[in-house]
Amino acid sequence: MLNFVIKIGAATNSLVRYLGQLTILWSQTIVLALTPSFKGTRSLIQAHRIGPGSFVISSLVAFFVGMIMALQMAYQMVQLSAEIYIPKVVSVALTRELAPVLTALIVAGRIGAGIAAEIGSMTVTEQVDALRAFAVNPVKYLVVPRFLGLVLMLPVLAMLADVIGIWGGYVICVYKLHISHQMFWKMVFSALAMKDIVTGLVKTIFFGMIIAIVGCHQGLNVRGGAEGVGKATTTAVVRSFILIIMTDCMITFIFYFLLNV
Amino acid sequence: MIEIRNLYKAFGAQMVLNNLNLSVRRGETKAIIGRSGVGKSVLLKSIVGLMKPDSGSININGVEATNLNEKGYDRLRMEIGMVFQGGALFDSMSVGDNVAFVLNEFLNLDQKNVRDRVAHALALVGLKDVEPMMPSQLSGGMKKRVSLARVLCMEPQIILYDEPTSEIDPITAAAINHLIIELHDKLKVTSIVVTHDMNSAYQVADSIAMFYRGQVIADGKPQEIKNSTHPVIRQFITGQAQGPITEDESLIFGHVK
């Protein structure tokens, strides 16, 4: 029993310490992003590496999720002859929740892992040391562009996923459930408010920060050689997944209970 | 110029630098010799502030470096060039961009000027037309030389060389030695050269310091080191398998009978 308590204590301790380290890196990144000199092209290069490559897979996933949701709902709603409400539910669920979260998880897997591996191998081959030896701050040089790239790109990707996901719902509603084209869009736009879209996009900004900070933190703290880089990559993905879901829950709480949106 | 006093550094239970003292005068070239793993690279990294010593003092140009924060250290680092043992080239950049790194990062020069300076620095280390290549396409010795060119481009007052002539053929090594001597004679660069190559140490150094068990056990002119009668130094510079150094370590290695 005592052992158990000690273990819980140790785990809490290391969790708090880890979150503390992330917070420190996050605040350094914010400060350095706001101090000159600004090298905007570096962030754009990162954004370019993130965006187009993730677009295909995130929109594919959103499209199918839109279809699946419409189908699953039809299963119940048809019995109540309420299938006319499916466009509403699909579009709201997608924009508020599913498109942002799924996009973030995909990007965490694709880009977060890549960031951890890239920076991790720079750490073990002393390239990060070399940066510091040349009086270049590795956080400014490596973390800030990836951070800005993700914070910029993730909302864009999520917005595209919103649209494509709703088209997924459209395919089922119009071709399978025989809701008319006009009716579908009428229902979608009557349900969707600006705040649904905005809350979804606000989430993605946080998710983008999580992916960048967790990936960079793992990369900068790699110990050992290739094996260490591998471990850092896996850990980065697992931890971003968990933090994304936890943050999602927290933000949804705040939006729902405190801001009533 | 560089004054190191009572420096200690341990990794866990392993004591690497154990009360180390070393001083390098302005314009001097100091060679550091010592067995693999005694902490030569650790010392260089401590001087540039990449590792924090456990205790002791590192005074560079009259500035106590151990008290500096990262930002303060950056000001010192502008004057110090370090050639890493493994090269540490940025592998996502071409050789040209690597060499131009400091120029691109800190100076606003036009592209032609940068290209000329890069070509000049590469020529100093005996490389030509390698700018478009990627570091992964270079041999070990070429990487080392590009890394040296990258440092030359920043025109530092102090250069720390971590084994500049290892992995390099004898002819190129002689050219590198010559370059170190030229930098010393013409530009009055202060240097620390970590090397396993005794000939190179004799040629380039004003003085040679020998590391043993975390300390400097001898520091003197090349001639003095060459003629030293100290058994540890004798064994090292003449490269004998048997002697006091290996007897010490046989406790760890075990004897082959």
Ligand SMILES: Nc1ncnc2c1ncn2[C@@H]1O[C@H](COP(=O)(O)OP(=O)(O)OP(=O)(O)O)[C@@H](O)[C@H]1O
């Ligand atoms: N980051 C580190 N973490 C733990 N131990 C380290 C670290 N860096 C160096 N060491 C240890 O410190 C000791 C000295 O290492 P260092 O790299 O300075 O050796 P060296 O004298 O440069 O050897 P070589 O001539 O082979 O380059 C080694 O035993 C090494 O295991």
Ligand SMILES: [Mg+2]
């Ligand atoms: Mg070394």
